[in-house]
Amino acid sequence: MSEQATEGQIVMPFYIVCDVSGSMCGDMAQLNAGVQALRDEIMKDPVADDLAMLSIIAFDSTARTVVPLDTPSEMAMQPLQCGGATNYTSAFQEFHRAFTADRARLKAEGKRVFRPCIFFLTDGDPTSTDHGQVFQQLLAYDPVTKQGNKAYPYVTPFGFRTASEASMKALAYPTFGEKKGRYFRAKDGTSIGSLLKEMAGMIATSVLGSTMSATTNTLQYTPPAVNASPVMEGSILD
Amino acid sequence: MTRTEVPAIGEPGRAAVELGAGRPTRFPGPADHELSECRVPGASVRAASVRGLMHRYRDQPRQDSFSVVWDEPTRTLVLAVCDGVGQFELSQEAAAFAALVTPRAYLAHRDWPTAFTEINKRLAEFVAAPSGDALLGPAPADARMATTLAAAAVRIGPDGRHASVAWTDDSSVWQLDDGRWWNLTPDPDAEPDSGLYTGRVKALPHADPRLRTAEHPLTEGPLFLMTDGVGVPLQGSAQVRETLAGWWAGPPDVFTFARQVGFARKGHMDDRTAIGVWFEPESS
Numbered sequence A: 001m002s003e004q005a006t007e008g009q010i011v012m013p014f015y016i017v018c019d020v021s022g023s024m025c026g027d028m029a030q031l032n033a034g035v036q037a038l039r040d041e042i043m044k045d046p047v048a049d050d051l052a053m054l055s056i057i058a059f060d061s062t063a064r065t066v067v068p069l070d071t072p073s074e075m076a077m078q079p080l081q082c083g084g085a086t087n088y089t090s091a092f093q094e095f096h097r098a099f100t101a102d103r104a105r106l107k108a109e110g111k112r113v114f115r116p117c118i119f120f121l122t123d124g125d126p127t128s129t130d131h132g133q134v135f136q137q138l139l140a141y142d143p144v145t146k147q148g149n150k151a152y153p154y155v156t157p158f159g160f161r162t163a164s165e166a167s168m169k170a171l172a173y174p175t176f177g178e179k180k181g182r183y184f185r186a187k188d189g190t191s192i193g194s195l196l197k198e199m200a201g202m203i204a205t206s207v208l209g210s211t212m213s214a215t216t217n218t219l220q221y222t223p224p225a226v227n228a229s230p231v232m233e234g235s236i237l238d
Numbered sequence B: 001m002t003r004t005e006v007p008a009i010g011e012p013g014r015a016a017v018e019l020g021a022g023r024p025t026r027f028p029g030p031a032d033h034e035l036s037e038c039r040v041p042g043a044s045v046r047a048a049s050v051r052g053l054m055h056r057y058r059d060q061p062r063q064d065s066f067s068v069v070w071d072e073p074t075r076t077l078v079l080a081v082c083d084g085v086g087q088f089e090l091s092q093e094a095a096a097f098a099a100l101v102t103p104r105a106y107l108a109h110r111d112w113p114t115a116f117t118e119i120n121k122r123l124a125e126f127v128a129a130p131s132g133d134a135l136l137g138p139a140p141a142d143a144r145m146a147t148t149l150a151a152a153a154v155r156i157g158p159d160g161r162h163a164s165v166a167w168t169d170d171s172s173v174w175q176l177d178d179g180r181w182w183n184l185t186p187d188p189d190a191e192p193d194s195g196l197y198t199g200r201v202k203a204l205p206h207a208d209p210r211l212r213t214a215e216h217p218l219t220e221g222p223l224f225l226m227t228d229g230v231g232v233p234l235q236g237s238a239q240v241r242e243t244l245a246g247w248w249a250g251p252p253d254v255f256t257f258a259r260q261v262g263f264a265r266k267g268h269m270d271d272r273t274a275i276g277v278w279f280e281p282e283s284s
Helices: A022-044 A046-051 A088-108 A131-138 A165-171 A192-212 B014-018 B053-057 B091-109 B112-128 B228-236 B238-247 B254-261
Strands: A010-019 A052-059 A063-070 A117-122 A154-159 A182-186 A232-236 B033-040 B043-050 B064-071 B076-084 B147-157 B160-168 B172-177 B180-183 B211-217 B223-226 B272-279
Touching: A010 A022, A010 A046, A010 A088, A010 A192, A022 A046, A022 A052, A022 A192, A046 A052, A046 A192, A046 B014, A046 B053, A052 A088, A052 A192, A063 A088, A088 A117, A088 A131, A117 A192, A154 A165, A154 A192, A165 A182, A182 A192, A192 A232, B014 B053, B033 B064, B033 B254, B043 B064, B043 B076, B043 B254, B064 B091, B064 B272, B076 B091, B076 B223, B076 B272, B091 B112, B091 B147, B112 B147, B112 B160, B112 B211, B147 B172, B147 B223, B160 B172, B172 B228, B180 B238, B223 B228, B228 B238, B228 B272, B254 B272
Parallel strands: A010 A052, A010 A117, A117 A154, A154 A182
Antiparallel strands: A052 A063, A182 A232, B033 B043, B043 B272, B064 B076, B076 B147, B147 B160, B160 B211, B172 B180, B172 B223, B223 B272
């Protein structure tokens, strides 16, 4: 299909950022199954498949785009591999690099790109120490001074195992406006496999809900409801 | 041809191909599609409003509306297209009301700013006290409604043709001249400085409506009023511009026009409304 055939297309970009550090090595089968199920669920819906684009970014000591941003039914899925530390900084840097390139490519193809959304899945607190500073430098925006990244993302983190509530709260974005960030932390006593399946379902529901908002040429990010899951505790930033 | 029996321009997208008819909506008011054709001295008119894929998918009604009026004494066509704001459940009522009152307001004042002030005021009163007649049950307590509006007064006289246009937000007016599209209602705020698309509007009724007006002498090419369901893909795609320019070089029959207005293109699922005015050659 030529670029001309989709020029002007409206695109809502979603990035699934997955922690694949060493502590996740025992969960990779469930994580890969969850990501596949998430993609399949979205792909089943022709409206979501027309409007949403998904990308998978993996991070441990470093970060890389495992599946580039694409229409769900056309994604070239790759299995995630584990190993290494929990470097949030590299994840932010890779998202920033990937979205900057994706946006330039999509705009060059004549597509109209909505604000990106990040679903950030992690099982631990960061081993990096400068991730907060890097987030502010690369991704954050100040609506008062109008300084920073005007194309800032919505960030919805999901934490489990040793990922603390404080870390998840610090990741949620934006911290201003009508759509303040929200974050989710696993309740105790739930198996990792069940949690990963649950998170995949919550993300799929969020993507489907966001694309369903397109009653006009406007799309609205529809984050997971804070009470969407019996095994995840959801909170909205104050 | 897609399953919905409308022509595709480029990649139709899965929604246009796979989605069939859904259940009827809970609003017995607007039909899925609305068509009009007429002929006045010096011009032929086609108008069509087509329920978008997303509204069909969500069992929601078409929220676009239009009106076409001819004022014989002044040889003026008064045209309006309205796009109900989709995030509000009852916006089809605001769009229908605005389309209904716009011709009278213009013909009473012959001045778009004054007419829009009246339309905005009447719409605010209407929104404050919706009749609820269009609902099967009681109106939700938080039900709201709003609409965009683009209108034109097209004078077709012995001394030539002239359009006075007025618009809020992203409904637009275009002229097709020798295969090229000219936007008579440019929006300098359409692309925010974030480089991201928002599609946000400041719709009517509003305490400080974003009204713009312009005067345009017209060439022989046809004139089109359209909601953003047509205007956005037209603005954003050379393929859409070329295809519609070919289809609408002359007036199609009204049923063909409606199918063309409802063309399939991936990612474009909004309601679609267009009014086309094709002028007859001026006698020398």
